[in-house]
Amino acid sequence: MSIKIKDVNYIYAESTAYEIHALKDINLEIPDGQFIGLIGHTGSGKSTLVQHLNGLIKATSGRIYFNGRDIYGENFSMRELRSKVGLVFQYPEHQLFEVDVLSDVCFGPKNLGASKEEAERRAKEALRMVGMGEEYDKSSPFELSGGQKRRVAIAGVLAMEPEVLILDEPTAGLDPRGRDEILDQIERLQKERGITVILVSHSMEDVARYVDRMIVMNQGQVRFDGVPREVFRHGKELEEMGLAAPQMTYLMQALKDKGADVDTDATTIEEAADAIEQWLKG
Amino acid sequence: MLRDITLGQYYPAKSIIHQLDPRVKLVTTILYIISLFVAKGIAGYAVATVFLVMVVKMSKVPFRYITKGLKAVIMILMITVIFNLFMVNGEVELWRFGFLRITDKGLRTAVFMAIRLIYLIIGSSIMTLTTTPNDLTDGLEKLLGPLKKVRVPVHEIAMIMSIALRFIPILLEETDKIMKAQTARGADFESGNLIQKAKAMVPLLVPLFISAFRRANDLAMAMEARCYHGGDGRTKMKPLHYESRDKMAYGVSWGYLLLMAVLSFAQGFYGVMLL
Numbered sequence: 312m313s314i315k316i317k318d319v320n321y322i323y324a325e326s327t328a329y330e331i332h333a334l335k336d337i338n339l340e341i342p343d344g345q346f347i348g349l350i351g352h353t354g355s356g357k358s359t360l361v362q363h364l365n366g367l368i369k370a371t372s373g374r375i376y377f378n379g380r381d382i383y384g385e386n387f388s389m390r391e392l393r394s395k396v397g398l399v400f401q402y403p404e405h406q407l408f409e410v411d412v413l414s415d416v417c418f419g420p421k422n423l424g425a426s427k428e429e430a431e432r433r434a435k436e437a438l439r440m441v442g443m444g445e446e447y448d449k450s451s452p453f454e455l456s457g458g459q460k461r462r463v464a465i466a467g468v469l470a471m472e473p474e475v476l477i478l479d480e481p482t483a484g485l486d487p488r489g490r491d492e493i494l495d496q497i498e499r500l501q502k503e504r505g506i507t508v509i510l511v512s513h514s515m516e517d518v519a520r521y522v523d524r525m526i527v528m529n530q531g532q533v534r535f536d537g538v539p540r541e542v543f544r545h546g547k548e549l550e551e552m553g554l555a556a557p558q559m560t561y562l563m564q565a566l567k568d569k570g571a572d573v574d575t576d577a578t579t580i581e582e583a584a585d586a587i588e589q590w591l592k593g
Numbered sequence: 594m595l596r597d598i599t600l601g602q603y604y605p606a607k608s609i610i611h612q613l614d615p616r617v618k619l620v621t622t623i624l625y626i627i628s629l630f631v632a633k634g635i636a637g638y639a640v641a642t643v644f645l646v647m648v649v650k651m652s653k654v655p656f657r658y659i660t661k662g663l664k665a666v667i668m669i670l671m672i673t674v675i676f677n678l679f680m681v682n683g684e685v686e687l688w689r690f691g692f693l694r695i696t697d698k699g700l701r702t703a704v705f706m707a708i709r710l711i712y713l714i715i716g717s718s719i720m721t722l723t724t725t726p727n728d729l730t731d732g733l734e735k736l737l738g739p740l741k742k743v744r745v746p747v748h749e750i751a752m753i754m755s756i757a758l759r760f761i762p763i764l765l766e767e768t769d770k771i772m773k774a775q776t777a778r779g780a781d782f783e784s785g786n787l788i789q790k791a792k793a794m795v796p797l798l799v800p801l802f803i804s805a806f807r808r809a810n811d812l813a814m815a816m817e818a819r820c821y822h823g824g825d826g827r828t829k830m831k832p833l834h835y836e837s838r839d840k841m842a843y844g845v846s847w848g849y850l851l852l853m854a855v856l857s858f859a860q861g862f863y864g865v866m867l868l
């Protein structure tokens with residue numbers, strides 16, 4: 312399910328006093344099965360970009376191809392696109408509306424034409440996946456805690472069984488354990504089903520730990536695109552964009568400056584430990 | 594799409610009209626509306642046009658911004674024009690088809706009525722485009738101040754107005770966001786018959802109401818936490834006071850109304866001579 316973005320520009324409130332050029336000449340290719348981290352400072356255009364991928368906003372100029380077919384073409388079905396590209400919005404808990412958790416999660420599959428039983432089966436599976444036990448199935452979504460609402464909302468998209476899953480800051484405002492649980496689940500899902508995952512995030516640590524490829528945006532443009540360790544070598548530029556490399560990168564850099572011959576590409580604690588061990592062993 | 598609504602939308606620019614005291618703008622708008630109803634004949638409308646064009650030019654608001662507001666009322670405008678065109682009976686018949694007839698008087702009334710309505714909308718749009726909602730309600734509160742003596746809760750009314758105005762764009766944005774989020778979950782807001790469409794609104798309206806109530810709650814809490822207790826003894830951060838330009842603007846506005854009154858009087862006197 313490859314996605315190709317070609318020369319995409321997007322302007323909010325075009326030709327008004329409040330015009331904002333949110334995306335500038337974006338060119339990207341997203342092949343099957345990748346786990347991609349999309350990173351950028353507040354207002355850099357991440358959310359705007361991901362909304363293009365399932366046709367929620369139409370590019371001001373440029374083309375987007377889904378499996379080689381132009382999504383703005385005449386007989387392209389947006390419905391089909393949306394069933395294949397699942398998008399979990401930033402703060403998705405604000406979209407809950409049903410009387411109980413299970414029916415809310417069923418909303419997506421039902422819209423795609425699944426039968427009641429099929430929808431419930433998928434909904435239950437998705438709910439367990441995000442760590443919501445059976446005891447919550449019949450509770451009102453509005454009585455849950457913020458983090459639980461978030462999980463239910465994420466399950467709402469997972470239940471649609473998309474081939475491309477986009478999560479816009481799914482862990483913002485969650486505690487560290489909740490964050491790890493959700494990200495671990497998403498990673499499992501990605502490995503098991505071989506789906507493509509695009510994770511929008513502010514946290515370099517999260518991204519360094521999970522993703523195969525990292526796209527860095529700044530002021531509506533793609534600035535870096537590559538494997539995390541490659542991107543983190545541009546520590547200085549990242550800082551200028553209001554971002555930072557993971558803390559381990561700084562630690563390894565500091566060690567190196569002090570004369571230790573360590574591998575500065577280590578980004579997670581485990582990698583750093585290995586690198587230091589290797590250096591100590593000589 | 595929802596964003597295109599210009600109702601109460603402020604257009605930021607640096608112009609003398611923007612800088613005027615909101616009270617001046619409110620009063621001038623009212624005077625202008627009165628003048629439109631006083632106006633008679635070509636001379637009167639010419640003066641009204643000149644006045645409006647001058648204000649628009651001075652406001653530095655692009656013309657197409659101002660006409661945007663007209664689109665919303667085009668239907669009302671058309672109906673008014675058509676009614677006047679066919680219903681007003683004059684002496685000289687210009688066109689006839691069955692029971693439908695257009696007379697000279699009907700045509701004139703229709704044209705003047707259309708101009709009147711268009712000017713009225715443009716005139717009031719200029720006010721809302723050049724004044725922030727906050728200033729507008731401040732001005733209104735001050736203007737209506739004397740009504741406090743007869744127990745009208747002027748401050749509360751103004752506060753309600755400014756909160757409502759402030760919430761319009763927020764709720765529009767929220768609607769847009771929820772609509773997108775539900776569309777991403779396969780919801781369809783466009784197709785289907787009336788009942789299906791009404792049903793499709795549930796996933797939009799429920800979260801919207803919840804969010805509106807949540808926001809209202811938060812706001813009430815925040816106001817209380819800052820010891821808001823109504824208008825008594827409350828001072829303003831930026832109290833309104835008239836500058837010399839405001840006094841001049843008042844002069845111009847009243848002068849204009851006077852001129853319009855005189856013209857209309859003269860029109861009544863000499864009648865046909867001035868058309």
Ligand SMILES: Nc1ncnc2c1ncn2[C@@H]1O[C@H](COP(=O)(O)OP(=O)(O)OP(=O)(O)O)[C@@H](O)[C@H]1O
Nearest residue numbers: 323324331333351352353354355356357358359360
């Ligand atoms: N609905 C909108 N109307 C007008 N401008 C918008 C809208 N949504 C976003 N923008 C503007 O577009 C730019 C990019 O916004 P976007 O939401 O894509 O940023 P982001 O990278 O997702 O930021 P964040 O990390 O804060 O979520 C910003 O300058 C923002 O102000």
Ligand SMILES: [Mg+2]
Nearest residue numbers: 357358401479
């Ligand atoms: Mg965002």
